[in-house]
Amino acid sequence: MIILAKKDYYEILGVSKDASTDDIKKAYKDLVKKWHPDLHPENKEEAEAKFKEIHEAYEVLSDPQKRAQYDRFGYVGQPQENFGGTGQTFNQEDLFGGFEDIFNMFFGQGMRREENVSRSLRGEDIYLTIQIDVKDVLYGSEKEIEYTRYETCQACHGTGAKDGTAFKTCPKCHGTGVLRVQQRTFFGVVTTQTTCDMCGGSGKIITEKCPVCGGRGKVIVKKKIKVRVPPGVEDGGRLRIPNGGHAGENGGPYGDLFVILRVKDIPGIKREGRDAYSEVDIDFAQAALGSEVEIEGLEGKEVLSIPPGTQPNTILKLKGKGFPSPNGGSRGDHVVKVNVVIPKRLSKDQEELLRKYAELSHSGVNNKRHGFFR
Ligand SMILES: [Zn+2]
């Protein structure tokens, strides 16, 4: 399992935040051509990762609704109200088609696939969002997740043919999966080849469909898995579970499962890196004389010592009461800004004492009692 930092989709595509859909499309096409794994046989893995990342960024930024959500929240996916329900996945149209589109685009631009290779495509990734508590962030935890995905049909081994054997050789391409057309042009004889439309490039035609999956080669399966939430994860952080996604096409590998973690807020506390930030209101007397005040911490109530003579906006720290780092090591601090609040109303006794105080400190104050006192 790998934790991925929040990705900047704009940076991945190399476009500005106000780029138009056309700009995004163009950047995507250029990048996808540059990083196609087939063009990088020497570092295929890196190219594949890059390719996937580019595709993911495009999928979000090319869709106005997803883009708006990403701009606002920094991630895409619907947060779940309660953890424990069935995981939410993107709808079917989203799940199938993404990679298809890329390949179609390549065919459209004249890129060729090797002969006799059926269209084996990697399965789509699945994105799930779960809610976790600050406690999970502090100590890490294990969460059970339920979701549905397509798995390769065991009865036909994903072929869609009964028992995995009910095939005949495609009569149109004679089993090669490709169709070749020779054309005489100004430059000489040019051979172009396309995927066979009759068998979809597999070279085989199913004679009897698998009764278990109805010929689709995959079945819907409800999965229940446990994921380990490591300490220190940030809101919007993601866990990647390799092969946790949908089954591929024609024996292609499984996609990945991404679990997006939404951390439940503690009202009044913000996080920045390893530190937690909040504010506390105290009155003049507490600031002048010092006090012990109770504040909301990451693990419930904490006692904050206000030293005598504390000034407004003083920053105090509860050492080691912040968040752990995702890379291990000690916890950050809980940083508290002290607000000294001046009372708007005073009782008669309070006012008298305060006047006595003003007299002793020779500070000239209004003599008249204002209406808003008392
Ligand atoms: Zn089957």
Ligand SMILES: [Zn+2]
């Ligand atoms: Zn064929």
